[in-house]
Amino acid sequence: MSPWRRVLYILTLKCDESARLQSAAMDRTLAGYERAAVRLHLVSCRGCKRYRRFLLVLRALVGELVNSELDTQLDGPIGHALSAESKSRMKRVLGRG
Amino acid sequence: MSSSPSDVDPGRWVDEHGDALYRYAMQRLGGVGVEEAAEELVQETFLAALKSKERFEGRSSERTWLIAILRRKVVDEIRRRSRDRAGSGGGEDAAGSCFDRHRKWSPLPGRWPGGAEAAAELPELRMAIRACMEQLPPGLSEAFSLHELEGLTGEISCKVLGITPTNLWSRLHRARMRLRRCLEASWLHGDRSERGTS
Numbered sequence: 001m002s003p004w005r006r007v008l009y010i011l012t013l014k015c016d017e018s019a020r021l022q023s024a025a026m027d028r029t030l031a032g033y034e035r036a037a038v039r040l041h042l043v044s045c046r047g048c049k050r051y052r053r054f055l056l057v058l059r060a061l062v063g064e065l066v067n068s069e070l071d072t073q074l075d076g077p078i079g080h081a082l083s084a085e086s087k088s089r090m091k092r093v094l095g096r097g
Numbered sequence: 098m099s100s101s102p103s104d105v106d107p108g109r110w111v112d113e114h115g116d117a118l119y120r121y122a123m124q125r126l127g128g129v130g131v132e133e134a135a136e137e138l139v140q141e142t143f144l145a146a147l148k149s150k151e152r153f154e155g156r157s158s159e160r161t162w163l164i165a166i167l168r169r170k171v172v173d174e175i176r177r178r179s180r181d182r183a184g185s186g187g188g189e190d191a192a193g194s195c196f197d198r199h200r201k202w203s204p205l206p207g208r209w210p211g212g213a214e215a216a217a218e219l220p221e222l223r224m225a226i227r228a229c230m231e232q233l234p235p236g237l238s239e240a241f242s243l244h245e246l247e248g249l250t251g252e253i254s255c256k257v258l259g260i261t262p263t264n265l266w267s268r269l270h271r272a273r274m275r276l277r278r279c280l281e282a283s284w285l286h287g288d289r290s291e292r293g294t295s
Contacts, residue, residue: 014200023270027244027251028262047202050209054277057209061226062245064219080123081116082136090115090140094107094147 006033013037018048026055105150110143114160118142118167124227125171125246126178127238138174142167168247172257175239179258195274206277207285222284229279233272240268241276 001009010033013021018041021034030038042048082090122135145166146153153162197203233241243254244265255265 014196015202016196016200019195019274020270023273024266026273027266027269047205050206051202051277053209053211054206055273057211058226058273058276058280059245061222065223065226066246066248068223080120080132080135082111082119082139086136087111087115090111090143091108093140094111094143 001033009033010037010040013041015041015045015048018042018045019051022048022052022055026059105147107143107147110146110159110163114163115139117160118163121164121167122171124230125242126174127231127233127235127242134174138167138170141170145170172243172247172249175243176257176259178235179239179260195278207281209285225280225284226276229276229283232279233275237268237272237275240265241272244269 018038021030021038024030025035025038038048042052118139119135122138123131126135126138142163146163149166153159157165195202230238230241239258240254240260243249243257244251249257251262251265255262258265260268
């Protein structure tokens with residue numbers, strides 16, 4: 001991208017592209033002009049600020065979910081469970097194994 | 098919870114860990130229409146554990162050991178499913194419908210609580226996000242699961258799914274957009290406001 005196009009990109013970033021870049025920033029390092037475009041856009045965009053907040057909440061939430069998985073979460077009373085029939089079948093198979 | 102190889106009892110494994118492993122597999126595979134596959138993976142996990150029980154040294158809990166075996170099987174299953182669906186693009190694009198014709202948010206994203214407020218409602222949030230993750234289309238769910246839940250790097254996630262980094266980022270973006278809408282509908286504007294906390 002030419003320097004002029006980069007400047008144009010920074011000045012004219014729209015919410016859909018800003019959201020895409022903010023999401024990408026969770027997974028990779030943005031290029032300098034991409035970071036600049038998002039920062040400038042965030043100054044005046046309430047929706048994108050809220051989306052950024054959501055992404056942070058989501059990441060924290062997923063991290064918390066993963067950390068809690070090995071203990072009580074997977075034993076919770078609500079959620080999927082093997083049927084009694086499936087458990088019996090597994091026990092039979094494991095008994096042969 | 099911990100045990101030595103000598104007191105291995107596969108029947109007890111099924112009773113003590115079966116449901117937990119099943120939930121793990123269901124969540125990682127996407128949750129809808131994957132019951133049979135998840136059950137199969139749990140059984141394969143127990144069989145693999147039985148074969149390799151000598152290698153279980155008791156340094157971790159039995160549950161952790163079984164989950165580690167299941168994790169590898171889940172990744173293999175996702176790889177296989179992704180290959181079967183090669184070229185599908187990972188599910189339809191819902192991100193576009195969040196913006197108007199001027200490419201601005203429509204409607205605006207909700208106001209998400211942070212810090213102590215969110216922490217206080219963590220159990221409900223956990224349930225809501227689990228339910229929303231299960232509603233993701235398979236291609237998006239697999240990308241999100243590998244990258245965010247399993248913590249695989251972008252490079253390895255791409256290899257497992259057989260896709261390019263650009264495609265992975267796109268899937269992750271679409272997954273997050275869908276999760277946002279789902280969580281806002283089910284939690285931020287749903288049960289939560291009914292409880293008078295919004």
